[in-house]
Amino acid sequence: MLKLDNINVSFNKGTVDEAILFDNFNFEVSKGEFVSIVGSNGSGKTTTLNLICGTVTPDSGAVIFGGKDITKLSEHKRARFIGRVFQDPKLGTCSNLTVLENFALADNKNKPYGLTVAISKKRLDYYRQLLSDCNMGLEDRLNVQIGALSGGQRQAIALVIAGMTKVDMLILDEHTAALDPKSSETIMQLTDKQIKENDLTAIMVTHNLRYAVEYGSRLIMMDKGKIILDKSGEEKKNTKTQDILHIFNEISIECGN
Amino acid sequence: MFSLFSSVEVFLETGLVFSLIAMGYYVSYYILDFPDLTVEGTFVSGAVVFGIMVSKGINPWLALIVSFLAGCVFGTVTGLLKVKLKIRSLLCGILVSTALISVNLVVVSGGMSGDFSGQSNSSISYGRVVNTLHDAFFGDIIPSRVNNIPLRNPLIFLIVAVACKILLDMYLKTKSGLILRASGDNGQYVKMLGVDPGKSTVIGLAIGNGYSAVAGALYTHISGNVNQSMGIGMIVIGLASLIIGTSLFKRVRFLKPTTKVIFGAVIYQACLTVAQKLGVPSAYNKIIMALIFTLALIFSGKVKLKGVSTKC
Numbered sequence: 001m002l003k004l005d006n007i008n009v010s011f012n013k014g015t016v017d018e019a020i021l022f023d024n025f026n027f028e029v030s031k032g033e034f035v036s037i038v039g040s041n042g043s044g045k046t047t048t049l050n051l052i053c054g055t056v057t058p059d060s061g062a063v064i065f066g067g068k069d070i071t072k073l074s075e076h077k078r079a080r081f082i083g084r085v086f087q088d089p090k091l092g093t094c095s096n097l098t099v100l101e102n103f104a105l106a107d108n109k110n111k112p113y114g115l116t117v118a119i120s121k122k123r124l125d126y127y128r129q130l131l132s133d134c135n136m137g138l139e140d141r142l143n144v145q146i147g148a149l150s151g152g153q154r155q156a157i158a159l160v161i162a163g164m165t166k167v168d169m170l171i172l173d174e175h176t177a178a179l180d181p182k183s184s185e186t187i188m189q190l191t192d193k194q195i196k197e198n199d200l201t202a203i204m205v206t207h208n209l210r211y212a213v214e215y216g217s218r219l220i221m222m223d224k225g226k227i228i229l230d231k232s233g234e235e236k237k238n239t240k241t242q243d244i245l246h247i248f249n250e251i252s253i254e255c256g257n
Numbered sequence: 258m259f260s261l262f263s264s265v266e267v268f269l270e271t272g273l274v275f276s277l278i279a280m281g282y283y284v285s286y287y288i289l290d291f292p293d294l295t296v297e298g299t300f301v302s303g304a305v306v307f308g309i310m311v312s313k314g315i316n317p318w319l320a321l322i323v324s325f326l327a328g329c330v331f332g333t334v335t336g337l338l339k340v341k342l343k344i345r346s347l348l349c350g351i352l353v354s355t356a357l358i359s360v361n362l363v364v365v366s367g368g369m370s371g372d373f374s375g376q377s378n379s380s381i382s383y384g385r386v387v388n389t390l391h392d393a394f395f396g397d398i399i400p401s402r403v404n405n406i407p408l409r410n411p412l413i414f415l416i417v418a419v420a421c422k423i424l425l426d427m428y429l430k431t432k433s434g435l436i437l438r439a440s441g442d443n444g445q446y447v448k449m450l451g452v453d454p455g456k457s458t459v460i461g462l463a464i465g466n467g468y469s470a471v472a473g474a475l476y477t478h479i480s481g482n483v484n485q486s487m488g489i490g491m492i493v494i495g496l497a498s499l500i501i502g503t504s505l506f507k508r509v510r511f512l513k514p515t516t517k518v519i520f521g522a523v524i525y526q527a528c529l530t531v532a533q534k535l536g537v538p539s540a541y542n543k544i545i546m547a548l549i550f551t552l553a554l555i556f557s558g559k560v561k562l563k564g565v566s567t568k569c
Contacts, residue, residue: 080451092449096442097435105435109450113432162449 001201002029002052002169007061009047009225021047022058022225029169033232034195034202036212038244039222040252045205048222049171052203054078066168080110083162085155085191087174092158095147099138099157102146103127106161130160134190152183156190163194170195172204176211184208188215209248213241223251266407268530272523273414274475277421278495279502279518281468284425287499287514289441289461294350295335296469296495297488298357299328303470304477304487305361311478317389321417321474328470329463331357336459354488361485390478414475421468422515428464437461469495490543497550498522504557525549 009022021044029035037045050056051063054075063071070078085092093102104119107127124142131138134156138149146154155175162170172191176184192215195202206212212219219236221229221244229247231239278296285293303324310320331353338349391399391409399409428434440447440457447454469491477483502521506512512520532545 074453076448076451076453079449084449086445091443091445094439094442094446097439101435101438105432105439105450108432113436113452115428115431115433117430118432118435119430 001031001066002027003062003064004028004048004051005062005064007051007063008059009051009056010059013059020225022061025061025225027227029201029203031201032199033218034200034216035204035218035220036216037203037205037220037222038207038209038212038248040248042224043222044225045222046173049084049173049203049205052078052169053082053084053171081168082171083165083167083169084171084173085158085162085175087177089151089154089158089178092161093146093154096145098143098145099131099149100124100127100142102157102161103130103142103164106164109165130164131157134160135186150183152179152187155179155183155187159187159190159194163198163200166198168201170200170202172202172206174205174207177207191215209244210241213239213244219244221247221251264530264534266411268526269411269523270414270479271476272498272526273411273418273519274472274479275491275494275498275526276418276519276522277468277472277475278491279498279522280418280421280425280515281465281472282495282499283503283514283518284437284461284468285465286496287503288438289458291339291346291458291462292350293332293335293462293465294347294492295332295353295357295462295466296350297491298354298361299331299466299469300473300476300488300491301361301483301485302331302357302364303328303473304483305364305473306470307474308477308483309364311389317393317478321390321471324470324474325467328473329467331470332462332464332466333459335466336455336462339462340453340455340458358485365483365485410479417471417475418519421471422513422519425464425468425515426513433460490546493543493546493550494522494525497546497553498525500550500557501525501553504553507557525553 004025004027007022007025007027008020009025010018010020012018025044025048027048037048039045047056051058052065054070054073054077058071061071062069065078065081094105097105100119104123105113107120107123108118127142128139131142134153136153136156138153138156141149146157149157155178159175175191176187179187188211191202191204194200202216204211204216217236218232219229219239220227220231228251229244278300281296282293285291306324306327307317307320310323311317335349335353338344338352339346344352390413399412429438436447436450436452437457437460439450440454441461444454447457472491473488476487498521499518500521501524502517502519503514505524506517506520509517528549529542529545533539533542537545
């Protein structure tokens with residue numbers, strides 16, 4: 001479904017600080033997979049997501065999605081079929097707008113944003129239903145400004161919004177990293193539920209090795225722009241957090257941190 | 258005190274005129290966080306368009322609408338410079354307002370007979386029919402004077418300002434308007450919805466400059482002439498009105514921001530009038546403007562505008 005084909009990415013090109021991150025990087029995801037990516041800082045996890053979402057354009061190579069070359073497609077056009085939840089809960093919602101206004105905007109995704117009234121009273125029950133599914137006591141807070149909500153609540157809403165319209169792929173960029181352990185657990189369960197219910201293909205970058213092992217159907221570890229571990233199916237099911245931690249420590253020691 | 262009362266009509270008039278610039282800034286600066294310098298140019302453009310059309314005998318209300326559209330076009334240019342060419346916001350405004358100086362001069366000399374040598378001080382006076390806007394629409398409904406205070410211009414300007422306010426409020430409730438508000442707040446979110454936030458920037462600047470052009474048209478309706486330097490200071494007036502309005506009435510929940518902005522503009526002009534009545538020579542006008550603006554910034558408690566509720 002998704003294919004990164006011979007990708008080359010370097011930063012500060014043409015200067016003394018030039019750093020090559022990806023050198024002929026290849027990565028493939030099939031439909032229905034839930035891929036967890038782990039790896040140390042600077043290993044290329046987030047850049048991989050940025051390549052998929054269009055925030056970073058490769059120096060050479062192609063991004064193929066559903067058989068189509070989307071390498072040159074702009075970020076907002078890709079957003080029509082790729083949903084994304086960020087680490088920062090502030091990025092996935094609009095703080096100055098109310099919960100209701102945020103939902104109304106997301107509800108209209110992939111339709112023209114014209115001169116008709118944005119908020120439809122008919123959809124209120126649907127929005128309340130979405131909120132009560134989060135189990136965060138949000139159902140009566142439709143008219144509250146998002147900025148007044150907690151990080152966990154915002155992230156839950158961001159997740160709901162990212163999955164509200166039919167997307168083909170969900171990108172989760174360390175989306176539990178900024179939350180306290182309990183909220184983070186809740187969000188992770190919500191994520192899993194959403195992916196299963198909507199039969200989504202998902203890629204999740206995480207620093208929580210336990211999540212990477214517990215959730216998802218495939219586990220990938222990256223280091224210095226290369227995939228050093230790729231487990232799926234039965235092999236993934238039999239993987240324990242300890243095993244991953246062991247390998248993780250090894251690469252971290254090599255890096256000196 | 259009495260002399261102040263007799264000038265109520267003056268600051269009401271100018272306050273309502275400048276409230277339009279402030280409303281424009283509400284969209285471009287407050288919502289989109291775009292410090293738009295184009296307004297000084299579009300203010301004059303609006304005046305030029307209005308002046309020429311009225312002096313050619315065209316219905317002044319139609320002239321007002323055409324002024325608005327002209328402002329929209331120039332605002333769009335600024336927006337496109339920003340969005341397509343990725344030029345810095347401040348520079349986009351400087352570029353377009355500089356270019357507009359020539360455009361305004363050429364249009365003035367092309368539209369009017371007479372000597373226009375292209376000097377920056379060349380101005381036009383059109384055969385001023387007092388109450389042009391009033392006569393074209395209301396017949397004789399509004400009495401020209403009550404207690405020796407002329408009412409027509411303030412009332413008509415009030416109608417225009419309120420109409421513009423209502424239209425803006427309505428727009429901000431539409432899907433396009435909501436996307437505009439979201440773009441100023443979180444461009445990434447708008448991208449995630451599959452929309453280019455740059456589109457909102459262009460629309461917002463078109464509205465902001467359209468309103469500025471209408472303000473210019475109304476201003477020239479008071480004075481009956483167009484002066485190439487009449488746009489100077491409009492940025493400060495617009496921003497000061499916006500900030501005075503939104504910070505003075507910050508706690509007043511039931512007022513919409515657009516209403517607060519109109520109050521802010523009138524209050525600002527009232528302050529200036531008071532200063533003049535106290536005997537400050539008119540040469541000090543602009544420095545007083547800047548001073549009042551600074552005071553407004555200090556008393557608003559925060560110079561930073563972002564983060565204040567933009568709930569409509």
